[in-house]
Amino acid sequence: MTATIVFTAWFLISAAAQYPDDSYTRIRRLGGSLANNFLIPNWKFFAPNPGIEDVVLLYRIRDSSSGIWSAWRRVLPEYRPSLLRSFISRESRLNKGVLDIYSTLQGLHDGLYEKEYIACRNLLHSFVKARIERPSGADMFQLMIAHSAGYEDKLLPRYDAVFKPRQFEEVM
Numbered sequence: 433m434t435a436t437i438v439f440t441a442w443f444l445i446s447a448a449a450q451y452p453d454d455s456y457t458r459i460r461r462l463g464g465s466l467a468n469n470f471l472i473p474n475w476k477f478f479a480p481n482p483g484i485e486d487v488v489l490l491y492r493i494r495d496s497s498s499g500i501w502s503a504w505r506r507v508l509p510e511y512r513p514s515l516l517r518s519f520i521s522r523e524s525r526l527n528k529g530v531l532d533i534y535s536t537l538q539g540l541h542d543g544l545y546e547k548e549y550i551a552c553r554n555l556l557h558s559f560v561k562a563r564i565e566r567p568s569g570a571d572m573f574q575l576m577i578a579h580s581a582g583y584e585d586k587l588l589p590r591y592d593a594v595f596k597p598r599q600f601e602e603v604m
Contacts, residue, residue, distance in 0.1 A: 487531045488578045488589065491560055494597065496571035504576060507560050530559070534577055534593075557598055572597045 490504040508530070511523050533556050540549040560575055574597040578589040 486580050487527070487534060487592075488580050489530050489534075489556075489560065490576045490578060491564055492574050492576075493564075493567065493570045494572040494574075495567075495569050497569055501574070505564075507563055530556070533559075537593075553595070557595075561600065566600055570600065572599055574598070 489507040491507055492504050493502045494500070495502075508523065508526055511521075533552055537549065537552050537556070540552065557575065560573070564573070566573075575595040576591060577593045578591050580589040
């Protein structure tokens, strides 16, 4: 019974010490005096800027005979979150890879690293070309990066970057 009370109090104090609001600094100071934060760990449950948007990679294809572009489609399919996907998810690794490439592109966009920017852009185009099905008569495709609110249907996606159309044969 006593151990349950002690562990419950320890857990609640540890969780309260992680809250980013400044009104909980007294709890952090208490943790500092208790064996130099040994008894009250300094975990970060709350990120300073939590991820509230999904980065979505979209593409569209142009028909060579009519010149009409298709509707924008997702490169990577949507998937519903589940308890198992909280622990292991191949789909989230692909999305994270696309996000990393796009973050690198944003950092290289100032013109100082022209070769690196082109290499990352070509990597993104090659990734998409390998994953999409090219219909007969299609000659070009175009990429777009958008930010969406995940499964929140009321918020419209925010379009972040639209790349120039590329020939299918142009991408390595």
